[in-house]
Amino acid sequence: MIPPPHGGRLVERIASDAVRERRDAELGSLAKVHPFVDQLYDAEKIAIGAYSPLEGFQGPADVRSVLERGRLENDLPWTIPIVLPVPDGAEGAAVADLRSGDQVALLDGRDRALALLTIDERFRLDRRQLARGAYGTEDPAHPNVADILRQGEVAWSGRVELLRRLEPARGRTEPSPRELREEFGRLGWKTVAAYQCRNPPHTAHEYLQRVTLEREEIDGLLVHPVVGRLKSGDYRPEVILDAYDALVRAYYPASRVIVRPLGITMRYGGPKAALFLAIVRKNYGCGAYIVGRDQAGVGKFYDPYAAHRIFDQYDIGVVPLRYEESFFCRRCGWMASEKVCPHGPAERVATSQTRVREALAKGETLPSEILRPEVAEVLRRSDAVLTS
Ligand SMILES: [Zn+2]
Known part of the structure:
Protein backbone atom coordinates (compact mmCIF):
# COMPACT_ATOMS: atom_id res chain seq x y z
CA MET A 1 0.00 0.00 0.00
CA LEU A 163 7.66 31.15 -2.01
CA ARG A 164 8.88 29.40 -5.14
CA ARG A 165 10.53 26.16 -6.22
CA LEU A 166 14.22 25.94 -7.04
CA GLU A 167 15.06 26.09 -10.71
CA PRO A 168 14.87 22.57 -12.12
CA ALA A 169 17.85 20.96 -13.82
CA ARG A 170 17.44 21.91 -17.49
CA GLY A 171 13.68 21.83 -17.59
CA ARG A 172 13.31 18.60 -15.62
CA THR A 173 10.66 19.50 -13.10
CA GLU A 174 10.82 17.75 -9.79
CA PRO A 175 7.50 16.41 -8.46
CA SER A 176 6.52 17.07 -4.85
CA PRO A 177 5.47 14.21 -2.59
CA ARG A 178 1.83 15.15 -3.20
CA GLU A 179 2.33 15.11 -6.99
CA LEU A 180 4.17 11.80 -6.94
CA ARG A 181 1.53 10.21 -4.70
CA GLU A 182 -1.12 11.39 -7.17
CA GLU A 183 0.89 9.97 -10.05
CA PHE A 184 1.11 6.56 -8.32
CA GLY A 185 -2.68 6.71 -7.94
CA ARG A 186 -3.15 7.38 -11.66
CA LEU A 187 -0.83 4.50 -12.50
CA GLY A 188 -2.76 2.21 -10.18
CA TRP A 189 0.39 1.46 -8.15
CA LYS A 190 -0.15 0.52 -4.52
CA THR A 191 3.25 -0.75 -3.51
CA VAL A 192 6.05 1.23 -5.05
CA ALA A 193 9.74 0.43 -4.61
CA ALA A 194 12.11 3.39 -4.57
CA TYR A 195 15.54 3.12 -6.11
CA GLN A 196 18.05 5.57 -4.66
CA CYS A 197 20.93 6.47 -6.95
CA ARG A 198 23.30 9.26 -7.88
CA ASN A 199 24.84 7.83 -11.04
CA PRO A 200 23.71 6.56 -14.44
CA PRO A 201 22.75 2.87 -14.55
CA HIS A 202 25.08 0.02 -15.33
CA THR A 203 24.00 -3.61 -15.40
CA ALA A 204 24.47 -4.25 -11.67
CA HIS A 205 21.93 -1.50 -10.96
CA GLU A 206 19.60 -2.86 -13.60
CA TYR A 207 19.80 -6.31 -12.02
CA LEU A 208 18.55 -5.04 -8.64
CA GLN A 209 15.74 -3.18 -10.39
CA ARG A 210 14.69 -6.25 -12.36
CA VAL A 211 14.79 -8.53 -9.33
CA THR A 212 12.62 -5.97 -7.54
CA LEU A 213 10.13 -5.82 -10.41
CA GLU A 214 9.84 -9.63 -10.26
CA ARG A 215 8.53 -9.49 -6.69
CA GLU A 216 4.80 -10.04 -6.64
CA GLU A 217 4.12 -7.39 -4.02
CA ILE A 218 5.75 -4.64 -6.11
CA ASP A 219 3.51 -2.75 -8.54
CA GLY A 220 6.01 -0.24 -9.80
CA LEU A 221 9.51 1.14 -9.49
CA LEU A 222 10.42 4.77 -8.84
CA VAL A 223 13.97 5.51 -9.97
CA HIS A 224 14.68 8.57 -7.83
CA PRO A 225 18.18 9.90 -8.48
CA VAL A 226 19.60 12.45 -6.07
CA VAL A 227 20.57 15.43 -8.22
CA GLY A 228 21.67 18.08 -5.72
CA ARG A 229 24.84 20.16 -5.63
CA LEU A 230 27.49 18.90 -8.04
CA LYS A 231 31.16 18.45 -7.41
CA SER A 232 33.82 18.06 -10.03
CA GLY A 233 33.67 14.60 -11.57
CA ASP A 234 29.92 14.14 -11.01
CA TYR A 235 27.60 13.30 -13.85
CA ARG A 236 25.27 16.17 -14.65
CA PRO A 237 21.68 15.64 -13.49
CA GLU A 238 20.25 15.68 -17.00
CA VAL A 239 22.76 13.01 -18.03
CA ILE A 240 21.70 10.71 -15.20
CA LEU A 241 18.04 11.28 -16.06
CA ASP A 242 18.57 10.85 -19.82
CA ALA A 243 20.58 7.68 -19.23
CA TYR A 244 17.78 6.22 -17.14
CA ASP A 245 15.18 7.29 -19.69
CA ALA A 246 17.19 5.46 -22.36
CA LEU A 247 17.30 2.32 -20.22
CA VAL A 248 13.58 2.45 -19.46
CA ARG A 249 12.66 3.11 -23.10
CA ALA A 250 14.69 0.21 -24.40
CA TYR A 251 14.39 -2.42 -21.68
CA TYR A 252 11.54 -1.88 -19.19
CA PRO A 253 7.76 -2.07 -19.50
CA ALA A 254 6.72 1.58 -19.58
CA SER A 255 3.82 0.91 -17.24
CA ARG A 256 6.07 -0.25 -14.39
CA VAL A 257 8.99 2.19 -14.08
CA ILE A 258 9.17 5.97 -13.78
CA VAL A 259 12.24 8.20 -13.38
CA ARG A 260 11.99 11.44 -11.40
CA PRO A 261 14.71 13.67 -9.91
CA LEU A 262 15.16 14.44 -6.20
CA GLY A 263 17.05 17.66 -5.53
CA ILE A 264 18.88 17.26 -2.23
CA THR A 265 22.49 17.17 -1.23
CA MET A 266 23.65 13.60 -0.93
CA ARG A 267 24.42 12.53 2.63
CA TYR A 268 27.16 9.93 2.49
CA GLY A 269 26.38 8.72 5.97
CA GLY A 270 26.25 4.98 5.32
CA PRO A 271 23.55 3.33 7.49
CA LYS A 272 22.14 6.54 8.97
CA ALA A 273 21.88 8.12 5.54
CA ALA A 274 20.26 5.00 4.10
CA LEU A 275 17.55 5.15 6.76
CA PHE A 276 17.07 8.89 6.19
CA LEU A 277 16.80 8.41 2.42
CA ALA A 278 14.21 5.65 2.96
CA ILE A 279 12.12 7.94 5.21
CA VAL A 280 12.23 10.62 2.50
CA ARG A 281 10.97 8.08 -0.08
CA LYS A 282 8.19 7.04 2.30
CA ASN A 283 7.04 10.66 2.22
CA TYR A 284 6.95 10.44 -1.58
CA GLY A 285 4.63 7.42 -1.27
CA CYS A 286 7.03 4.48 -1.58
CA GLY A 287 6.31 1.51 0.68
CA ALA A 288 9.45 -0.40 -0.30
CA TYR A 289 13.03 0.74 -0.57
CA ILE A 290 15.97 -0.90 -2.32
CA VAL A 291 19.17 -1.11 -0.26
CA GLY A 292 22.19 -2.36 -2.17
CA ARG A 293 25.70 -2.97 -0.96
CA ASP A 294 27.39 0.04 0.68
CA GLN A 295 24.43 2.32 0.14
CA ALA A 296 25.20 5.97 0.83
CA GLY A 297 28.77 4.99 1.58
CA VAL A 298 31.90 6.89 0.67
CA GLY A 299 35.50 5.73 0.76
CA LYS A 300 36.03 3.16 3.49
CA PHE A 301 34.03 4.95 6.17
CA TYR A 302 31.29 2.32 6.58
CA ASP A 303 30.83 -1.42 6.67
CA PRO A 304 29.16 -2.12 3.29
CA TYR A 305 26.30 -4.03 4.94
CA ALA A 306 25.69 -1.69 7.90
CA ALA A 307 23.05 0.01 5.74
CA HIS A 308 21.23 -3.33 5.59
CA ARG A 309 21.33 -3.89 9.32
CA ILE A 310 20.06 -0.49 10.43
CA PHE A 311 16.62 -1.37 9.08
CA ASP A 312 16.40 -4.05 11.81
CA GLN A 313 16.74 -1.37 14.49
CA TYR A 314 13.90 0.86 13.32
CA ASP A 315 10.37 0.33 12.09
CA ILE A 316 9.76 3.18 9.67
CA GLY A 317 6.82 1.62 7.85
CA VAL A 318 8.85 0.93 4.71
CA VAL A 319 9.93 -2.56 3.64
CA PRO A 320 13.68 -2.64 2.97
CA LEU A 321 14.59 -4.73 -0.08
CA ARG A 322 18.15 -5.70 0.76
CA TYR A 323 20.47 -6.96 -1.94
CA GLU A 324 24.07 -8.06 -1.97
CA GLU A 325 26.60 -7.14 -4.60
CA SER A 326 25.69 -8.26 -8.10
CA PHE A 327 27.93 -8.88 -11.08
CA PHE A 328 28.04 -10.49 -14.51
CA CYS A 329 29.29 -14.09 -14.25
CA ARG A 330 30.94 -15.47 -17.35
CA ARG A 331 30.19 -19.08 -16.39
CA CYS A 332 26.53 -18.37 -15.63
CA GLY A 333 26.36 -16.13 -18.67
CA TRP A 334 24.05 -13.84 -16.69
CA MET A 335 23.90 -11.20 -14.04
CA ALA A 336 24.11 -12.86 -10.65
CA SER A 337 24.93 -12.45 -6.99
CA GLU A 338 26.53 -14.80 -4.49
CA LYS A 339 23.05 -15.99 -3.58
CA VAL A 340 22.54 -17.61 -6.98
CA CYS A 341 26.03 -18.17 -8.42
CA PRO A 342 28.67 -20.58 -7.08
CA HIS A 343 31.52 -19.38 -9.30
CA GLY A 344 34.43 -17.45 -7.94
CA PRO A 345 35.61 -13.89 -8.44
CA ALA A 346 37.74 -14.94 -11.43
CA GLU A 347 34.55 -15.47 -13.44
CA ARG A 348 33.07 -12.08 -12.55
CA VAL A 349 33.08 -9.05 -14.78
CA ALA A 350 33.49 -5.96 -12.65
CA THR A 351 30.57 -3.62 -13.23
CA SER A 352 31.67 -0.75 -11.00
CA GLN A 353 31.07 2.91 -11.76
CA THR A 354 34.86 3.42 -11.69
CA ARG A 355 35.29 0.84 -14.44
CA VAL A 356 32.59 2.52 -16.53
CA ARG A 357 34.17 5.95 -16.12
CA GLU A 358 37.67 4.79 -16.95
CA ALA A 359 36.52 3.00 -20.08
CA LEU A 360 34.46 5.94 -21.32
CA ALA A 361 37.27 8.39 -20.61
CA LYS A 362 39.58 6.33 -22.81
CA GLY A 363 36.97 6.09 -25.56
CA GLU A 364 36.71 2.33 -25.00
CA THR A 365 33.49 0.53 -25.88
CA LEU A 366 32.16 -1.38 -22.91
CA PRO A 367 30.54 -4.77 -23.41
CA SER A 368 26.79 -4.86 -22.86
CA GLU A 369 27.47 -7.14 -19.87
CA ILE A 370 28.57 -3.94 -18.13
CA LEU A 371 26.76 -1.11 -19.84
CA ARG A 372 23.78 -0.97 -22.14
CA PRO A 373 24.73 0.67 -25.47
CA GLU A 374 21.75 3.04 -25.18
CA VAL A 375 23.12 4.24 -21.84
CA ALA A 376 26.68 4.40 -23.12
CA GLU A 377 25.53 6.71 -25.90
CA VAL A 378 24.22 9.22 -23.35
CA LEU A 379 27.37 8.99 -21.22
CA ARG A 380 29.64 9.65 -24.20
CA ARG A 381 28.33 13.20 -24.51
CA SER A 382 31.23 15.60 -24.22
CA ASP A 383 29.75 17.47 -21.26
CA ALA A 384 28.36 14.44 -19.39
CA VAL A 385 30.63 15.02 -16.40
CA LEU A 386 31.22 18.29 -14.57
CA THR A 387 34.89 19.06 -14.95
CA SER A 388 35.45 22.38 -13.23
ZN1 LIG B 1 28.22 -17.90 -11.98
Missing part, protein backbone atom coordinates in the same frame (compact mmCIF):
# COMPACT_ATOMS: atom_id res chain seq x y z
CA ILE A 2 0.97 3.63 -0.30
CA PRO A 3 2.31 4.45 3.17
CA PRO A 4 1.10 7.51 5.07
CA PRO A 5 3.74 10.23 5.37
CA HIS A 6 6.25 9.90 8.21
CA GLY A 7 4.44 11.06 11.34
CA GLY A 8 1.05 10.66 9.66
CA ARG A 9 0.56 14.01 7.93
CA LEU A 10 2.13 15.45 4.80
CA VAL A 11 3.69 18.82 5.61
CA GLU A 12 2.97 21.46 2.98
CA ARG A 13 4.20 24.96 3.61
CA ILE A 14 3.99 26.48 0.15
CA ALA A 15 2.68 30.02 -0.30
CA SER A 16 -0.35 30.43 -2.56
CA ASP A 17 0.03 32.82 -5.52
CA ALA A 18 -1.71 35.60 -3.61
CA VAL A 19 0.41 35.11 -0.50
CA ARG A 20 3.59 34.99 -2.55
CA GLU A 21 2.76 38.31 -4.21
CA ARG A 22 2.13 39.87 -0.83
CA ARG A 23 5.34 38.43 0.64
CA ASP A 24 7.38 39.55 -2.37
CA ALA A 25 6.02 43.08 -1.91
CA GLU A 26 7.10 43.04 1.74
CA LEU A 27 10.58 41.72 1.08
CA GLY A 28 12.15 45.17 1.17
CA SER A 29 11.72 45.38 4.93
CA LEU A 30 13.12 41.92 5.69
CA ALA A 31 16.62 40.69 6.41
CA LYS A 32 17.94 38.60 3.55
CA VAL A 33 20.59 35.93 3.56
CA HIS A 34 22.20 33.57 1.06
CA PRO A 35 22.31 30.12 2.66
CA PHE A 36 24.67 27.48 1.38
CA VAL A 37 22.93 25.74 -1.54
CA ASP A 38 22.49 22.53 0.49
CA GLN A 39 20.20 24.38 2.87
CA LEU A 40 18.20 25.85 0.00
CA TYR A 41 17.49 22.30 -1.13
CA ASP A 42 16.58 21.42 2.45
CA ALA A 43 14.26 24.44 2.81
CA GLU A 44 12.43 23.39 -0.33
CA LYS A 45 12.21 19.75 0.75
CA ILE A 46 10.84 20.74 4.18
CA ALA A 47 8.16 22.92 2.59
CA ILE A 48 6.97 20.36 0.04
CA GLY A 49 6.80 17.64 2.70
CA ALA A 50 9.73 15.47 1.62
CA TYR A 51 11.03 15.75 5.19
CA SER A 52 7.63 15.35 6.92
CA PRO A 53 7.03 15.70 9.84
CA LEU A 54 9.66 18.49 9.90
CA GLU A 55 8.10 21.91 9.36
CA GLY A 56 11.35 23.78 9.60
CA PHE A 57 15.03 23.60 10.39
CA GLN A 58 15.69 21.70 13.59
CA GLY A 59 16.53 23.24 16.95
CA PRO A 60 19.04 22.10 19.58
CA ALA A 61 16.73 19.66 21.38
CA ASP A 62 15.76 17.80 18.20
CA VAL A 63 19.33 17.83 16.90
CA ARG A 64 20.57 16.31 20.17
CA SER A 65 17.84 13.70 20.10
CA VAL A 66 18.62 12.77 16.48
CA LEU A 67 22.34 12.46 17.15
CA GLU A 68 22.00 10.55 20.42
CA ARG A 69 19.00 8.33 19.73
CA GLY A 70 18.38 8.37 15.98
CA ARG A 71 14.93 9.75 16.78
CA LEU A 72 13.13 13.06 16.92
CA GLU A 73 12.10 14.32 20.34
CA ASN A 74 8.63 12.84 19.68
CA ASP A 75 10.31 9.43 19.20
CA LEU A 76 9.86 9.14 15.42
CA PRO A 77 12.91 7.60 13.72
CA TRP A 78 15.17 10.26 12.17
CA THR A 79 18.91 9.93 11.69
CA ILE A 80 20.32 12.98 9.88
CA PRO A 81 19.87 16.46 11.46
CA ILE A 82 18.44 19.14 9.18
CA VAL A 83 20.10 22.35 10.32
CA LEU A 84 20.60 25.86 9.01
CA PRO A 85 23.95 27.39 9.94
CA VAL A 86 23.55 31.16 9.94
CA PRO A 87 24.99 32.42 6.64
CA ASP A 88 27.55 35.18 6.63
CA GLY A 89 26.40 38.69 5.86
CA ALA A 90 22.90 40.05 5.34
CA GLU A 91 21.07 42.94 3.78
CA GLY A 92 18.39 45.00 5.47
CA ALA A 93 19.21 44.11 9.05
CA ALA A 94 22.19 42.85 10.98
CA VAL A 95 22.00 39.10 11.18
CA ALA A 96 23.31 39.11 14.74
CA ASP A 97 20.34 41.23 15.88
CA LEU A 98 17.68 38.84 14.60
CA ARG A 99 15.70 37.26 17.39
CA SER A 100 13.04 34.64 17.91
CA GLY A 101 9.95 35.53 15.91
CA ASP A 102 11.82 37.59 13.32
CA GLN A 103 11.50 36.64 9.67
CA VAL A 104 14.35 36.32 7.23
CA ALA A 105 14.25 35.71 3.48
CA LEU A 106 16.39 32.88 2.13
CA LEU A 107 17.72 33.92 -1.28
CA ASP A 108 19.01 31.64 -3.99
CA GLY A 109 22.12 32.29 -6.09
CA ARG A 110 20.16 34.58 -8.41
CA ASP A 111 18.78 36.66 -5.51
CA ARG A 112 15.30 35.23 -5.81
CA ALA A 113 13.54 34.89 -2.45
CA LEU A 114 13.06 31.15 -2.25
CA ALA A 115 11.57 30.89 1.22
CA LEU A 116 10.88 32.76 4.43
CA LEU A 117 12.23 31.49 7.72
CA THR A 118 10.55 32.47 10.98
CA ILE A 119 13.35 32.23 13.49
CA ASP A 120 12.59 30.11 16.51
CA GLU A 121 15.97 29.67 18.20
CA ARG A 122 19.46 30.88 17.56
CA PHE A 123 21.83 28.29 18.97
CA ARG A 124 25.40 27.13 18.97
CA LEU A 125 26.06 24.19 16.69
CA ASP A 126 28.72 21.81 17.93
CA ARG A 127 30.07 20.96 14.51
CA ARG A 128 32.32 18.11 15.65
CA GLN A 129 29.49 16.53 17.58
CA LEU A 130 27.25 16.91 14.53
CA ALA A 131 29.85 15.27 12.27
CA ARG A 132 30.50 12.43 14.68
CA GLY A 133 26.85 11.82 15.51
CA ALA A 134 25.55 11.86 11.94
CA TYR A 135 28.55 10.53 10.01
CA GLY A 136 30.51 8.64 12.67
CA THR A 137 33.69 10.60 12.02
CA GLU A 138 35.31 14.02 12.31
CA ASP A 139 37.64 13.28 9.41
CA PRO A 140 37.54 16.19 6.95
CA ALA A 141 38.24 13.68 4.16
CA HIS A 142 34.56 12.80 4.47
CA PRO A 143 32.71 15.15 2.09
CA ASN A 144 29.76 15.94 4.37
CA VAL A 145 32.04 16.40 7.37
CA ALA A 146 34.12 18.83 5.34
CA ASP A 147 30.93 20.78 4.54
CA ILE A 148 29.91 20.88 8.21
CA LEU A 149 33.34 22.10 9.32
CA ARG A 150 33.31 24.82 6.65
CA GLN A 151 30.04 26.28 7.88
CA GLY A 152 29.30 28.55 10.80
CA GLU A 153 29.02 27.60 14.45
CA VAL A 154 25.68 29.30 15.01
CA ALA A 155 22.43 28.00 13.59
CA TRP A 156 18.83 29.09 13.30
CA SER A 157 15.89 26.84 13.82
CA GLY A 158 12.43 27.74 12.64
CA ARG A 159 9.56 27.08 10.32
CA VAL A 160 9.88 27.59 6.59
CA GLU A 161 7.40 28.96 4.08
CA LEU A 162 8.25 28.31 0.45
